[in-house]
Amino acid sequence: xxxxxxVAVVALLVVPASAALVLIGLSSYRLGxxxxxxxxxxxxxxxxxxxxxxxxxxxxxxxxxxxxxxIALNNLVSFTTSVFxxxxxxxxxxTGRLTPNYLRFYHAMYQALLFAMNLAFLANNIGxxxxxxxxxxxxxxxxxGIYRTQAALEAAWKxxxxxxxxxxxxxxxxxxxxxxxxxxxxxGLPAMAWDQLxxxxxxxxxxxxxxxxxxxxxxxxxxxxxxxxxxWLPDAHAEGPTxxxxxxxxxxxxxxLYAVLRxxxxxxxxxxxxxxxxxxxxxxxxxxxxxxxMIYRRGDIKRLFAxxxxxxxxxxxxxxxxxxxxxxxAGLLHMTMHSLTKSAIxxxxxxxxxxxxxxxxxxxxxxxxxHPALGWGLVAGVVAIAGMPPFGVFMSEFLIVSSTFARQxxxxxxxxxxxxxxxxxxxxxxxxMAFGESRGANTPVHSSLLPMLTHLGLVLMAGIxxxxxxxxxxxxxxxxxx
Amino acid sequence: xxxxxxxxxxxxxxxxxxxxxxxLYQDRVSALLNIFAxxxxxxxxxxxxxxxxxxxxxxxxxxxxxxxFKAIIIPTALYxxxxxxGIHRTLEVVGGVGRxxxxxxxxxxxxxxxxxxxxxxxxxxxxEDLAFALAVVLLGLLLMVVRHNAISLVIGxxxxxxxxxxAAAGARGMPLAVEISIAFxxxxxxIVIGVFLFRIxxxxxxxxxxxxxxxxxxxxx
Numbered sequence: 001x002x003x004x005x006x007v008a009v010v011a012l013l014v015v016p017a018s019a020a021l022v023l024i025g026l027s028s029y030r031l032g033x034x035x036x037x038x039x040x041x042x043x044x045x046x047x048x049x050x051x052x053x054x055x056x057x058x059x060x061x062x063x064x065x066x067x068x069x070x071i072a073l074n075n076l077v078s079f080t081t082s083v084f085x086x087x088x089x090x091x092x093x094x095t096g097r098l099t100p101n102y103l104r105f106y107h108a109m110y111q112a113l114l115f116a117m118n119l120a121f122l123a124n125n126i127g128x129x130x131x132x133x134x135x136x137x138x139x140x141x142x143x144x145g146i147y148r149t150q151a152a153l154e155a156a157w158k159x160x161x162x163x164x165x166x167x168x169x170x171x172x173x174x175x176x177x178x179x180x181x182x183x184x185x186x187x188g189l190p191a192m193a194w195d196q197l198x199x200x201x202x203x204x205x206x207x208x209x210x211x212x213x214x215x216x217x218x219x220x221x222x223x224x225x226x227x228x229x230x231x232w233l234p235d236a237h238a239e240g241p242t243x244x245x246x247x248x249x250x251x252x253x254x255x256x257l258y259a260v261l262r263x264x265x266x267x268x269x270x271x272x273x274x275x276x277x278x279x280x281x282x283x284x285x286x287x288x289x290x291x292x293x294m295i296y297r298r299g300d301i302k303r304l305f306a307x308x309x310x311x312x313x314x315x316x317x318x319x320x321x322x323x324x325x326x327x328x329x330a331g332l333l334h335m336t337m338h339s340l341t342k343s344a345i346x347x348x349x350x351x352x353x354x355x356x357x358x359x360x361x362x363x364x365x366x367x368x369x370x371h372p373a374l375g376w377g378l379v380a381g382v383v384a385i386a387g388m389p390p391f392g393v394f395m396s397e398f399l400i401v402s403s404t405f406a407r408q409x410x411x412x413x414x415x416x417x418x419x420x421x422x423x424x425x426x427x428x429x430x431x432x433m434a435f436g437e438s439r440g441a442n443t444p445v446h447s448s449l450l451p452m453l454t455h456l457g458l459v460l461m462a463g464i465x466x467x468x469x470x471x472x473x474x475x476x477x478x479x480x481x482x
Numbered sequence: 483x484x485x486x487x488x489x490x491x492x493x494x495x496x497x498x499x500x501x502x503x504x505x506l507y508q509d510r511v512s513a514l515l516n517i518f519a520x521x522x523x524x525x526x527x528x529x530x531x532x533x534x535x536x537x538x539x540x541x542x543x544x545x546x547x548x549x550x551f552k553a554i555i556i557p558t559a560l561y562x563x564x565x566x567x568g569i570h571r572t573l574e575v576v577g578g579v580g581r582x583x584x585x586x587x588x589x590x591x592x593x594x595x596x597x598x599x600x601x602x603x604x605x606x607x608x609x610e611d612l613a614f615a616l617a618v619v620l621l622g623l624l625l626m627v628v629r630h631n632a633i634s635l636v637i638g639x640x641x642x643x644x645x646x647x648x649a650a651a652g653a654r655g656m657p658l659a660v661e662i663s664i665a666f667x668x669x670x671x672x673i674v675i676g677v678f679l680f681r682i683x684x685x686x687x688x689x690x691x692x693x694x695x696x697x698x699x700x701x702x703x
Binding site for chain 1: 596597599600601602603604608612615616619623626632635639642643646649650653654655656657
């Protein structure tokens with residue numbers, strides 16, 4: 001209806017896509033980094049515009065209550081990461097880890113990833129959503145391997161194989177959903193449009209839907225880093241450039257979880273189909289406990305936080321699996337808080353590993369004395385992600401735990417066990433890195449602290465006071481999620 | 483529905499399952515690539531036949547893409563890469579061929595047992611196609627699991643994608659956008675694979691994935 005809304009939606013897709021095309025041909029890396037930031041800013045503005053004017057859905061694209069905030073979050077973090085990336089990349093160029101040619105490619109891929117993620121959120125067609133997630137996978141594979149070291153290539157290869165496997169399973173699931181819809185809705189595009197599927201879902205063949213959901217959960221669950229198909233995630237985070245780790249953890253995992261949740265809503269609309277809740281609770285809890293145990297033995301700082309991402313994806317999946325207004329509310333809040341906090345941590349970690357010249361935890365010591373800003377930034381980030389008050393993560397975890405205690409005390413015990421394990425290990429690791437006597441190299445880095453401070457500030461604010469409209473939105477979507 | 487049209491569709495889809503079995507026990511790179519080309523050729527025929535009996539001209543496009551890209555261009559390109567890397571020798575077979583064959587048979591049985599009861603109400607043509615497609619997907623997975631070299635992984639993955647295209651073609655009236663995107667993404671996937679194979683050669687002098695695995699743990703200490 002409103003033309004401004006349609007313009008915003010088009011801008012969300014066209015700006016990153018055309019920026020990617022321009023950036024691939026731009027040889028100056030300074031200009032490239034600026035253009036990268038500029039394009040991300042325009043896209044963010046377009047995302048914010050959507051709150052004012054919402055365009056009508058068509059068979060391909062759709063803006064609804066569920067995705068509108070996620071799109072805004074997605075573009076906010078993409079923008080701050082692009083600011084962080086500009087500083088990070090300059091240092092990589094100085095140390096010769098990346099050459100200007102690779103940077104050209106890097107910036108183009110960054111915008112292509114932005115395009116793919118926006119498309120995945122906006123897609124109304126389940127086939128289109130699949131294509132977008134596949135594109136995002138391929139782009140991130142290329143970025144993970146960009147350093148071309150043995151470890152980076154291995155990580156990219158593993159990610160490629162596991163990621164494509166997940167994508168393939170998800171496509172099979174998508175085909176099955178169409179097959180379930182086709183006898184009811186007839187052939188053609190409407191039978192793949194999400195809103196129309198939802199309207200008719202009650203009349204679909206439940207057995208086909210069940211089978212489809214299993215494939216979709218396995219497929220998109222792989223992309224979300226859920227156990228047992230999580231193996232790509234720590235390697236990809238550890239070996240790629242740090243801005244990519246921030247985007248992977250903060251955004252791409254959310255995209256995959258969003259896809260799973262879309263299909264969960266579809267399943268809930270059919271009373272005869274299996275209830276997806278217990279399945280999600282199972283994989284969520286398994287991911288949480290597994291990751292909490294794995295965090296303990298990590299020797300690489302980026303790997304440590306990658307496992308922490310698996311843990312938090314597990315918590316979210318668990319919350320959405322429990323369902324009900326309160327748990328869903330907590331899950332959505334946790335999704336937002338985790339994105340902001342984890343990307344802030346990766347911003348700090350990126351500068352730390354540049355300053356120290358290593359990612360090994362054992363050689364990172366006494367950061368608060370040698371690099372006060374980075375050291376205390378890391379302390380704040382880890383305290384937040386471990387779930388301590390007054391940060392927002394505490395609030396979402398508290399809501400999840402308390403709502404679970406009220407309904408399934410036994411499950412809540414397991415949940416709390418996982419949370420405490422991760423909490424203890426993270427703080428123990430943090431203590432070693434942030435305090436004590438400094439060791440190893442101490443190269444000065446020009447760190448841009450603004451992105452990190454913005455994120456942590458938002459998380460702190462959310463822990464103390466959640467804005468009214470946000471609460472209303474969370475409550476509304478929590479009901480939608482069932 | 484039952485009649486010659488049905489039988490031919492059945493024959494072609496079943497043919498793909500058989501060719502998937504052939505892929506499982508190849509121990510030479512060139513033979514593996516040839517069999518993959520055959521796999522894609524049978525896929526092109528199966529999709530073309532579906533286009534004919536469903537009266538869906540857009541499926542011919544999918545069939546032509548399968549024929550040109552997957553049966554001709556991709557095997558040729560991979561063959562060249564392999565020759566340039568000087569690895570057109572034999573592929574080691576981990577475990578026994580007998581074991582892989584038994585596992586494969588089990589997977590086909592599983593695919594049929596899963597798909598047929600679930601799709602009891604669906605169009606019989608679609609449901610048999612889907613059962614075969616799932617079998618091809620599972621056999622592709624098996625190939626990826628039992629072999630340790632990069633070429634077999636790639637071929638396994640592409641045969642798996644062939645199975646997905648078969649499933650998409652069997653689902654009556656599935657929109658064109660999806661089929662084009664499938665073909666397109668396979669193309670991209672191949673570029674990625676090509677890039678990777680070259681990079682692997684540069685860094686490792688080997689496409690044996692086990693050589694790569696050795697690097698995994700050491701950095702953690």
